[in-house]
Amino acid sequence: MSGPVRFGVVGLGEIYQLAHHLAYQRADGLAAVVVCDFDQAVAERTAAALGAEACTDHRRLLEDDRIDAVDLVLPHNVHYEVAREFLEAGKHVVIEKPMTVDAAHAAELVALAAEKGLTFTVNENTRFIPAYQATLDAVNAGEIGDVTLVRTLISGNEFERLGNPKLWKGRQDGSGGGTIIDAGAHSFYLLKWMFGEIASLRALSEQLVGVSQVEDWSVVCGRMRSGALFSVESTFTSGGPWNERLEVHGTKGLIVVDQHQNPPAMIFRGKRDHAGSPLPGTAYAPNTWKYESIAAGIESFAHSIANGEPTAVAPEDGAYAVRVIERAYESVATGRPVPL
Ligand SMILES: NC(=O)c1ccc[n+]([C@@H]2O[C@H](COP(=O)([O-])OP(=O)(O)OC[C@H]3O[C@@H](n4cnc5c(N)ncnc54)[C@H](O)[C@@H]3O)[C@@H](O)[C@H]2O)c1
Structure with a gap:
């Protein structure tokens, strides 16, 4: 083109x-x-x-x-x-x-x-956040050994939108759910992109904002096919700014990514490395982190069309995240673990 x-x-x-x-x-x-x-x-x-x-x-x-x-x-x-x-x-x-x-x-x-x-x-946009790419590079280079546990925490301040029954966000027929579908979509994609498929999960949720119809806190946890464990926590009742956090624990070290931490991505190599070191290429930019990565996603999509190349975000991985979301709601409803 x-x-x-x-x-x-x-x-x-x-x-x-x-x-x-x-x-x-x-x-x-x-x-x-x-x-x-x-x-x-x-x-x-x-x-x-x-x-x-x-x-x-x-x-x-x-x-x-x-x-x-x-x-x-x-x-x-x-x-x-x-x-x-x-x-x-x-x-x-x-x-x-x-x-x-x-x-x-x-x-x-x-x-x-x-x-x-x-x-x-x-x-x-998760795919276009430099700190996650740097994390994946470090993990693939074996810097923290075998991954044993991946934890994500997404916290957002959605009191106002969930509290307005006219908006789609807090309505089941508008959003299809709360934190599990809305914030979870990011974390389930991230798990798939970086660490592969989930073997089984269990999920629970709670609701604090009374007028909404959807959960505003949830934890989805379980085991990846790789054998690593995972937990995905999300809340919409944090008074702070939107924040995204990732911890990747391995047999030889730990990586912590936190949008509002400076530096935002640290690697700890071994049990005596209390100070840790910043992961290279991860600038502190808490207020543009989300917006720039979303814009980068659109630019990357246009680049794929222009050059006839596959998209950076595999469509199958986007669809996979929706499958996980569905299974998580099934687990909330039944109170039981669900295989994938
Ligand atoms: N990637 C991210 O981090 C991120 C962050 C926020 C929102 N989102 C996603 O972006 C989407 C939109 O979220 P938002 O917060 O901007 O919602 P919003 O309610 O602020 O905006 C939606 C807009 O769509 C318009 N609209 C609805 N149906 C339409 C139609 N058929 N034709 C034309 N206009 C129509 C509405 O008038 C409204 O202006 C959601 O899928 C949400 O999950 C992604």
């Missing part, structure tokens, strides 16, 4: 404005041609900032030949339907996490894109 990849963007809410917009402003190998949101004022304001066209009905974009690809930044409950419409119309599609609410739908989208020869993936 010559020239920039031409995008239609659907959904111009919070994370579009904070993160995706950066990619279209930089316009490095991509261009926003039409931006779309139910909210006309938002669509027009965003379009004006980018020199794009505004629209309020995504169906107008389906047959628009000026567009090669769409970036879908929508509430969870419409991911499947809107992504399918665009794939059927022959557009490349990148969608925000979770790929879908339903695992069968995610598998269907991956198969449909492959059948049509289209580039499709989930914009899982």
Whole structure:
């Protein structure tokens, strides 16, 4: 493909404005041609900032030949339907996490894109966070020995959105769940990308924000196929800024990644290495960590289309995260461990 990849963007809410917009402003190998949101004022304001066209009905974009690809930044409950419409119309599609609410739908989208020869993936920004890549490099180089335990903790301040029954976030029919589907999507993708598949899991959840319909704390834990143990904890009732933390424990050492820690990624080599050392290439950037990695995901997706290369985030791994989410809710409901 010559020239920039031409995008239609659907959904111009919070994370579009904070993160995706950066990619279209930089316009490095991509261009926003039409931006779309139910909210006309938002669509027009965003379009004006980018020199794009505004629209309020995504169906107008389906047959628009000026567009090669769409970036879908929508509430969870419409991911499947809107992504399918665009794939059927022959557009490349990148969608925000979770790929879908339903695992069968995610598998269907991956198969449909492959059948049509289209580039499709989930914009899982975890893949573009330098500290995680540095962690994976160190683990693969054997620096901490065999991995015995992987722990993630994602904490967010969602009191306001969960407390507003008009918003999709706290409604079961809007989000498909709370922390397990929303924050868990990141951690389950990360586990798969870095450490492979899960063998079995058990999950529990709790709810503090009374007016919402979804869990706002959860722990999903179990064993990976590699034999390592894992635990994925998420909360939406932390008064602090959104934070992502990863610990990888190995037979010879430990790596701790924490978005708000400076330096953000430390490696401890052995039981007497109390001071540890920073992992190379992991700059302290707590406030841009998420937004820059999301924008990088869009740029990487455009690069894949332009060069006919596989996406950095394998679509199958995005779909796998949805399978894990489904099994985790099954475990919450039954109170029992679930094999994968
Ligand atoms: N990668 C990350 O770290 C990250 C962070 C935050 C949100 N997200 C994901 O991004 C997605 C959006 O989240 P958000 O917080 O920006 O939500 P939001 O509610 O702030 O924005 C969604 C926007 O979509 C618009 N919309 C809904 N349906 C539409 C349709 N059919 N056509 C046109 N516009 C439509 C709404 O008007 C709204 O402006 C979700 O999947 C969420 O999980 C990802």
